[in-house]
Amino acid sequence: MPSYTAPTKDAQFILHDVLNISGKEIPGFADLDRDFTAAILEEAGKIAAEVLTPLNAVGDQEGCRLENGVVYTPTGFKAAFDQMKAGGWPGIDMPEEYGGQNMPYVIGTAVGEFFSAANQAFMMYQGLTHGAASAILAHGTEAQKHKWLPKMVSCDWTGTMNLTEPHCGTDLGLMRTKAEPQDDGSYKITGQKIFISAGDHDMAENVVHLVLAKIPGGPEGIKGVSLFIVPKLLVDDDGNLGARNGVSVGKIEHKMGIHGNATCVMNYDGATGYLLGDMHKGMRAMFTMMNEARLGVGMQGLAQAEVAFQNALDYAKDRLQGRDVTGPKNPDGPADPLIVHPDIRRNLMEQKSFAEGARAFMLWGATLIDQAHRAQDADADGLISLMTPVIKGFLTDKGFDMTIQAQQVYGGHGYIEEWGMSQFARDARIAMIYEGANGVQALDLVGRKLAQDGGKHVMAFFDLVKTFCKEEAGTDGMAEFVGPVKNASKDLQAAAMYFMQEGMKNPNNALAGSYDFMHLFGHVCLGLMWAKMAKASLDALASGTSDPKFHQTKLATARFYMSRQLPMTATHLARIQSGAEPVMALEAANF
Amino acid sequence: MPSYTAPTKDAQFILHDVLNISGKEIPGFADLDRDFTAAILEEAGKIAAEVLTPLNAVGDQEGCRLENGVVYTPTGFKAAFDQMKAGGWPGIDMPEEYGGQNMPYVIGTAVGEFFSAANQAFMMYQGLTHGAASAILAHGTEAQKHKWLPKMVSCDWTGTMNLTEPHCGTDLGLMRTKAEPQDDGSYKITGQKIFISAGDHDMAENVVHLVLAKIPGGPEGIKGVSLFIVPKLLVDDDGNLGARNGVSVGKIEHKMGIHGNATCVMNYDGATGYLLGDMHKGMRAMFTMMNEARLGVGMQGLAQAEVAFQNALDYAKDRLQGRDVTGPKNPDGPADPLIVHPDIRRNLMEQKSFAEGARAFMLWGATLIDQAHRAQDADADGLISLMTPVIKGFLTDKGFDMTIQAQQVYGGHGYIEEWGMSQFARDARIAMIYEGANGVQALDLVGRKLAQDGGKHVMAFFDLVKTFCKEEAGTDGMAEFVGPVKNASKDLQAAAMYFMQEGMKNPNNALAGSYDFMHLFGHVCLGLMWAKMAKASLDALASGTSDPKFHQTKLATARFYMSRQLPMTATHLARIQSGAEPVMALEAANF
Structure with missing residues (x-):
């Protein structure tokens, strides 16, 4: 276990x-x-x-x-x-x-x-x-906030997000769920939603569904979508639970992982719903949830990578198999532990350098959210908005990869369910899909965020990297970290420049490179985090920390990231600069 | 389905x-x-x-x-x-x-x-x-061949490979299963073997287990391992099935995938076994099976990638979601099919270019085996021996990646079991582990195969690439394929050179780069295959083929591989050339 x-x-x-x-x-x-x-x-x-x-x-x-x-x-x-x-x-x-x-x-x-x-x-x-x-x-009115929030904040009532329908996921403009206005100001919601995580369960008194639906007669497509509060049990004005609403669970999906969560098909049959936010502005309201959810999903990528890494590390230290080629490390035992082998080290260092780098990136992102919300800092808001798809897409892709690498350390024992390594991989897999599949994150990044507010936020990011590099260029011991980050950032700038120039001619020149750009951006962010961690550890060592091993380990891990992971930026750039032609050349029929 | x-x-x-x-x-x-x-x-x-x-x-x-x-x-x-x-x-x-x-x-x-x-x-x-x-x-005697082979060739009796024990997988020298000689020339086999694929089942009359075990008093470690034929039911000299042998199934493992195959714990309790090949030379005999099995496993990587790709492609053509940014492609429908989107294309082209390139690589490898065995060509034998870990390791790693990419095309539908995309990924995952985990393949490649016969086979591989490039450099239309292959091959040579020079000082300088080398080698092989396929298609088009679309599609796919996949070789080289230090710096205790 x-x-x-x-x-x-x-x-x-x-x-x-x-x-x-x-x-x-x-x-x-x-x-x-x-x-x-x-x-x-x-x-x-x-x-x-x-x-x-x-x-x-x-x-x-x-x-x-x-x-x-x-x-x-x-x-x-x-x-x-x-x-x-x-x-x-x-x-x-x-x-x-x-x-x-x-x-x-x-x-x-x-x-x-x-x-x-x-x-x-x-x-x-x-x-x-x-x-x-x-x-x-x-987005709620004062009355709505007072009615729903206290029970939700305590989790006496839980919540859900209802977006997807059988025929539409990313393209919500195709939605069919209807919301018909009633005389009392409420709506009757009718339709089917699928893939509803935590859709129903036995741990809370009530479930508060947030449901996207179209009010008949509204604008076509995505502009006619509104958001509704649809409780499982109706609630009166005093907060008492009442009759069962017209919402039921059609089935629970059989999934690759996250079996402990009830992923439900939800059927709405004239269920009573209450408009949340403005009519036809449901997507805007939903995005409040989605941006937060995307950061939370990125965090899941990191989280599964961390727990998988911890177990792989334990196994690599315990399992005796083969001998260190440079001489036995456990001469009295029948063999050396797996961790002596260079390729096992490579694998473990990739996991370790990812998890720690991702943690720094995640927590930095979270402080930006606080800065945006608590200090009303629009620049911080712009920056985190830019980086949200990177956090979601890069951390979940890499997080999943790391669970696969951790599983690999176990050999055959990783493949049987008994040791639990398969579960980490199967659970981590969903994070690349939900809250917007990672390809959609890449599209959001390149197609929308990059040019937002005239490209101001990406310029701010570049400045931030540049300033750090300039400040630390002369700091004792920092050259080996500053150099690679600077180069990686240059690759990112070159990619952004390519998109600007070539995307004008044909937007596909940018979009065909969007996935590589998201990963390139992710590497630059983790590189920056590692350089900042290296700086903090150099400072701690210089000031006589009581835990020098911790900081020396940080420096060694930072060096690994610089020499073994950051070189990936050059390949991403080369792929991006090959443009749309190799990607789009085939007619769909000729695939 | x-x-x-x-x-x-x-x-x-x-x-x-x-x-x-x-x-x-x-x-x-x-x-x-x-x-x-x-x-x-x-x-x-x-x-x-x-x-x-x-x-x-x-x-x-x-x-x-x-x-x-x-x-x-x-x-x-x-x-x-x-x-x-x-x-x-x-x-x-x-x-x-x-x-x-x-x-x-x-x-x-x-x-x-x-x-x-x-x-x-x-x-x-x-x-x-x-x-x-x-x-x-x-390795069998004539009598053994006549006794066992006819029924095995027809699959009236099926076979297994018994290597792994609970405490040892890769390091078989630690094996505890014993084979005690009997007066009649047979052996009594006692011990437990795990992860035995097809270990037992109801589809054949008998199961013929090939079991590695140690004859007491023999050499220590791997040099004292012998191979035995241990049937489920004993067979008399006339080939009649007799009594049940002392072998039983302890349990069936609960696994991430390949559920249809019975992966068994096999218990041998004084089971009658017959020595196959020479005493204490069991590993040599087992390697006959393992090399073939490794090619077969590489093929599984390709196979799962192909079937996953086919289904992802169908889905991408059918599923309507969003609009082509350059203008609607399905103006009469509510949305365009997924395949119009550049990032979906990128994903599909990666899958397609992998599957077709891998197929060529696999079939080329198989002809080398025929050349080695049927034409007694030692050079072909050396070359395929060198490439076996590349076929196994690279094709299964990439094959798995491709099943994950195919699953991604389905969004949430890829994660639920109903559509079958999860199974492709879960099944493909094992191929990276069994028949020698891919890290062991990399070790075999760099630690053994590269220097085999004085490095003759890798030199032969480089010559083969060089000769092809030289011959085709001037061929009309081939420059765009020859150039990238030449560059990629140069990266591979530089990596091999690095290993030779730096590995002498410290073997870890080579081993720390072994995994990257295996992938770098794989890309060069697929690059070469794509250049050869491009040549064949150019020839076909020049000679007025009746199916120009097929060959134009090949050329477009070859271009994709050159511009979007081969750039990866530079990153692998950079990682390799960073040497052992970043990988080995940490003490195990400081991880």
Whole structure:
């Protein structure tokens, strides 16, 4: 059975030594000193390891079941859910007004990684609720907020996102679900939604569905889509639960992974719904949820990579197989541990350098969200908006790859379900798909975000890298980190320039390179994070840290990323610069 | 439910237009004219599509079960197995003397791809039998061959390979299974073997296990390992089935994929076994099976990529979602098909260019095996021995990646089991692990094959690429293909040179780059294949082919590989040239 230990020390290093969060001028951040965050991280780590980790395999093996219209979650899920609620974890970064603890988003993200690593399928019930609550918070009327939020912040009621229909996923303009206005101001919702994560279950008193639907007579396509609150049980004005609404579970999907989460087909048969936000502006409201959800999904990529890495590392240290070619390392044993072998090292270092780099990227992104929301910083908002598809797409692609690499360390034992390594890969796989498949993330990045506000945000990103490189170019010991980051950033700039010049002639010249661009961007971000971590570790060593090994390890891992991962940017650039022709040459019929 | 159409046209193009097999001076090849191979490929393709494909999902969903010591295969497997036997497919490339059809290995490989694509788990019963029969053919006494081979060639009896034990996989020197000599010349085999594919089942009268074990008192470690024939049911001298031998199934493993194949824990309790080949030379005998098995596994990588690609392509043509940014392609419909989108194209072209390139590589490799075995060509033997780890490692890594990319085209529909795309990925995943995990392939390539016979074979490979490039450099239309292949080959040579120079100082400088080298080598091979296919298509177009579209498509796909895949060689080289230091810097304890 796999184990998990929350990487609290690494999170602390990133939050304080690298990001210096308590020094940031963002409301609420001054409280975030080392002791405060340590206490939260330790407590979250404990619950992740002791409560959620043991249920991960249970969820995978049992799955959810639908019996007589009722969805049952796996053994132990409800008790754990109650424990999470009792600890106040679901509302950690929600407003106090609605029962939350009002901590910054970066803290929610840091602990969210631990919980997701321990049990992704379980955490999705809470994660979807968080997203739905955020949408109501941003777009609901005061009455709606007071009616729905307190119960959602506590997770007494959970939430869902209903977008996809059998014939449309990415292209929501094709949607058929209808919302017919009623005399009392409510709507009757009719249609079928599929792939609804946490669609129904036995852990909450009520489920609050946020449903996209079209009001008849509205504009065609995506411009005629509105968002509705559709509860499983109707709620009266005093907050009492009433009759069952016209919404039911058609079936639970049989999936590759995340079996512990009930992915439902939801049937709406004249269900009562309440308009959330403006009529026909449902996509805007939904995007509030989706951007947050995309960051959360990127975090899942990192989380699965981390837990898979931890187990692969343990196995590589324990399993005796073969001898170190440079001489036995375990001469009294029958063989040396796997970790002596260079290719096993290469594999482990790829995992380690990804997970730690991704964690820094994720937490940096989360502070930008806080800066945007808490300090009303439009530049931070623009920057994180630009990087959201990179966080989602790059971290989930790489996160999945890392679970596959971790599985590989186990050989045949990785392929049988007994050791749990297969589950990490199967669970991680979904993150590349949901909340917008990664190809759609690449399209969002290149087709929309890059040129947003006249390209201002990508220029700001380049400036940020340039400034860092300039500042640190002369710092003792930093040359070996600054050089590769500078080169990688130049590749990214060259790619952006190519898109600008050639995309004008034919947009496909940009779009055909969008996926490579997303990965190129991701490498530059992780390179930058590694350079910043190297700087923090050099500073710590120079000032006589009590834990030199930790910082020397950071430096060695940073060197690995620079020499073994960043060279990938050149290949991405070469692919991008080959343009649309090789990609688009064939007629569809000739494939 | 996924469908499958055997790529017979592409196989014919490779066999005849590219490899010119009927013109080769290899015994038996003169018969292989276009009509002859077309008839075989068509028939095999028909069985693959009509008999094996429908059982693929059945096998995945039902799996195998063990009841009272008896293993049952999924519904329909036995009838299909009987049909394969009746058609003579299991013995297609086995000697006539034992009931085979004596066709070249390349023909067995060509049809093997179709069968594996249609149903990998099913085909493993036959594939393992083929491997075991090959080992008996190569190392058995005349009496052993006559006793075991006829029934194995027909698949009345199936075969297995028993190597792995709970505590040892790659490092077989740690093996504990014992073989105690008996007065009658037989041995009593005692021990436990795990991960035994096709270990037992209800489709054959008998199972012939090839088991590695140690004869007490023999040399320590790997040098004291011998190979034994251990039948499930004892067989008398007249070939009659007798008593049950002391071998039983401990359990069937619960795996990520290939559920239709019974992966067994096999318990040997004083089972009667017969020495195969020389005492203590079991590894040599086993390697006869393993090299063949490794090529077969590489072929599985290609096969799963092909079938996944076919289904992704169909979906991309059918599913309407979004609009072509350069203008609607399906103006009368509610949206355009997915295939109009550049990133979907990029994805599909990666799959297509991999599958077709890999097919050429595989079939070229198979002709080298025929040249080595049928024409006793030691150079061909050396070359295929060098390329075996590349075929196994590169084709299974990339094959798996391609199933993941194919799954991605389906979005959420790829993640639910209903559409079958998840199964392709889950089944393909094993190929990176069994018959030597891909890290072990890389080690075999760099640590052993590269320097074999004084580096003669890798030099022969470089000469072969150089000669081709020189010959075609001036050919009309070939410059765009020759250039990239030449550059990629230079990267490969630089990497080999780096290993030679730096590996002398420290072997880890070579081993830390072994995985990248395997992939770099794979890209050069596929690049070479694509250049050769381009040449064949240019010739066909110049001579007025009746199917210009096919050849224009080949050229476009070749261009894609050159511009979008071959640039990867530079990154692999950069990683390799960073040496061992970044990989080995950390103490194991500091990870």
